[in-house]
Amino acid sequence: MKEQTILLILLIAALAVTLWLYFLKAKKQIQYKGDERWNMIQLKANNTANISNWVLIILFIVLPLVMDGETTFTLQRVITFGLIYIGIRNLIELTATVYFDRKL
Numbered sequence: 002m003k004e005q006t007i008l009l010i011l012l013i014a015a016l017a018v019t020l021w022l023y024f025l026k027a028k029k030q031i032q033y034k035g036d037e038r039w040n041m042i043q044l045k046a047n048n049t050a051n052i053s054n055w056v057l058i059i060l061f062i063v064l065p066l067v068m069d070g071e072t073t074f075t076l077q078r079v080i081t082f083g084l085i086y087i088g089i090r091n092l093i094e095l096t097a098t099v100y101f102d103r104k105l
Contacts, residue, residue, distance in 0.1 A: 008081055015088020022095040029102065042101045050094035057086065 026043070033039035 008085070011085045011088070012081065015085055015091070018088050018092045018095060022091045022098070025095065025098060029098075038105060042098060042105060045101045046094050046097035049097035050090050053086075053090045053093055 029039060029042075
């Protein structure tokens, strides 16, 4: 039961971060009117968030080597982990967007 509660909290946090990212991007798009500075901020933030894709690829390579051969995942569990991963990636992009917005 604790595992389900933790996953639920992580899913809600992923949803909150994703919505916050999209609202921030919409607000800044209107504020900067799509100028070159805003495009550069988005490009740098997206490049920073794409690092998480490399981490996921390495995880897919290393995980089968470390896991027990009889461990199985249900489709629902894989989808849940995928949604949490998207939330983490959006958190990285949100943090990078705020950082580069203040820096540039």
